[in-house]
Amino acid sequence: MKKISILGATGSIGLQTVEVIEEHPDQFQLTAIAFGKNIEKAIPIIQYHRPKTIVVADHDIKEKLTLQIDVAPQHILVGEEGLIDISCDREIDLVVNAVMGSMGLPATIAAIEAQKQIAFANKETLVTAGHLVMEKAKEYNVNLLPVDSEHSAIFQALNGEDKKSVNQIILTASGGSFRDKTRADLSGVTVNDALNHPNWDMGAKITIDSATMMNKGLEVIEAHWLFDIPYEKIDVVQHRESVIHSMIEYVDRSVIAQLGTPDMRVPIQYALTYPERLSSLSFEPLDVKQLHQLHFQELDMNRFPMLRYAYEAGKKGGSMPTVLNAANEVAVALFLQEKITFLEIETIVEHALQAHRLIQSPDLETINQIDQETRIKIDEAHR
Ligand SMILES: NC(=O)C1=CN([C@@H]2O[C@H](COP(=O)(O)OP(=O)(O)OC[C@H]3O[C@@H](n4cnc5c(N)ncnc54)[C@H](OP(=O)(O)O)[C@@H]3O)[C@@H](O)[C@H]2O)C=CC1
Ligand SMILES: CC(=O)[C@@H](O)[C@H](O)COP(=O)(O)O
Numbered sequence: 345m346k347k348i349s350i351l352g353a354t355g356s357i358g359l360q361t362v363e364v365i366e367e368h369p370d371q372f373q374l375t376a377i378a379f380g381k382n383i384e385k386a387i388p389i390i391q392y393h394r395p396k397t398i399v400v401a402d403h404d405i406k407e408k409l410t411l412q413i414d415v416a417p418q419h420i421l422v423g424e425e426g427l428i429d430i431s432c433d434r435e436i437d438l439v440v441n442a443v444m445g446s447m448g449l450p451a452t453i454a455a456i457e458a459q460k461q462i463a464f465a466n467k468e469t470l471v472t473a474g475h476l477v478m479e480k481a482k483e484y485n486v487n488l489l490p491v492d493s494e495h496s497a498i499f500q501a502l503n504g505e506d507k508k509s510v511n512q513i514i515l516t517a518s519g520g521s522f523r524d525k526t527r528a529d530l531s532g533v534t535v536n537d538a539l540n541h542p543n544w545d546m547g548a549k550i551t552i553d554s555a556t557m558m559n560k561g562l563e564v565i566e567a568h569w570l571f572d573i574p575y576e577k578i579d580v581v582q583h584r585e586s587v588i589h590s591m592i593e594y595v596d597r598s599v600i601a602q603l604g605t606p607d608m609r610v611p612i613q614y615a616l617t618y619p620e621r622l623s624s625l626s627f628e629p630l631d632v633k634q635l636h637q638l639h640f641q642e643l644d645m646n647r648f649p650m651l652r653y654a655y656e657a658g659k660k661g662g663s664m665p666t667v668l669n670a671a672n673e674v675a676v677a678l679f680l681q682e683k684i685t686f687l688e689i690e691t692i693v694e695h696a697l698q699a700h701r702l703i704q705s706p707d708l709e710t711i712n713q714i715d716q717e718t719r720i721k722i723d724e725a726h727r
């Protein structure tokens with residue numbers, strides 16, 4: 345029986361992880377959960393699984409939760425300390441990191457130091473501090489098991505091959521909510537338009553990232569760190585159907601892809617069961633006879649400049665990806681609050697990168713400082 349903690353249990357990945365756990369009660373036990381503020385979504389999980397520890401965003405939420413459900417206050421932890429606690433708890437075998445944003449970094453490091461298995465969805469953490477996370481993972485001999493669909497696909501297509509045999513990684517991109525719009529069309533788009541992803545039902549932030557193509561930019565950096573592959577060998581292709589989740593071209597020109605219906609429970613479950621596979625009756629099989637056509641198209645970096653910014657920041661390295669990520673997190677939040685337009689997300693990220701003076705090999709403290717400074721500057725400019 346694998347004892348699991350989920351960071352971000354009330355989110356899109358978190359809830360789908362709970363579904364996977366519930367389908368296999370003989371394999372998994374949900375021992376700890378963390379969520380932010382969504383008590384309504386948390387209560388059924390707590391009632392059904394009775395996790396030993398619950399982590400919430402702040403004391404106010406803790407108080408509200410104790411009024412609504414019978415849980416002893418000592419079993420409810422708060423904030424970053426709580427996230428760290430359930431990432432390295434002796435009882436836990438596997439940590440699912442499914443919080444949104446670089447706030448997942450301290451818990452990731454704690455889980456690595458405690459040598460937990462880690463099912464990893466929280467790409468912003470790898471973008472902001474990939475060099476530190478991967479160094480720790482190597483030191484403690486911990487594998488980050490990818491949950492992100494593209495990275496799970498690459499992980500499966502790699503299947504233990506020597507990375508020297510990889511000619512290139514090809515990440516697929518759906519194109520997001522505005523894939524059929526020109527840049528001129530983008531000036532009047534609304535938050536609701538942007539949240540309407542063609543293929544996936546995901547959290548708000550990643551859905552906006554998908555529409556700006558920053559999601560693919562973050563994924564390029566995530567792939568660089570997870571698979572130790574240089575940026576020159578990571579390509580992105582637009583693929584409308586999200587059926588091929590990504591591919592690897594090997595040096596002998598063999599291309600190996602992973603396919604499946606767009607359902608995040610598949611990569612989540614694989615990360616939970618790795619290196620085994622479990623049959624699952626609730627997943628929709630891919631009927632290739634019904635596919636008829638799959639589409640592929642080169643991505644235009646002028647149409648999607650965020651992808652270019654991400655490649656540039658990744659290649660410069662050092663503190664640049666930290667700025668890219670922090671600026672993007674704040675800009676997306678401002679857009680979701682309808683304080684800026686869709687196209688201003690790009691401008692904010694571009695200006696933050698231009699204004700930043702690169703620091704090579706930043707340590708954790710420097711990363712936290714740059715992350716905070718970037719957020720504060722943008723927030724202050726948009727009060
Ligand atoms: N959704 C998807 O299909 C995919 C997501 N990913 C990545 O997975 C990560 C999660 O994405 P997604 O599930 O969409 O995001 P959501 O916004 O749906 O979920 C975020 C989760 O984090 C929780 N959270 C927020 N603040 C805190 C806090 N202070 N302490 C503890 N928990 C907190 C939220 O709680 P609450 O809502 O209660 O406040 C929620 O449970 C992201 O990094 C994303 O890029 C990658 C591939 C696919
Ligand atoms: C499901 C998943 O992994 C997302 O990251 C997805 O890839 C988003 O779709 P885009 O290809 O539109 O970014």
Ligand SMILES: [Mn+2]
Pocket residue numbers: 492493494563
């Ligand atoms: Mn993805």
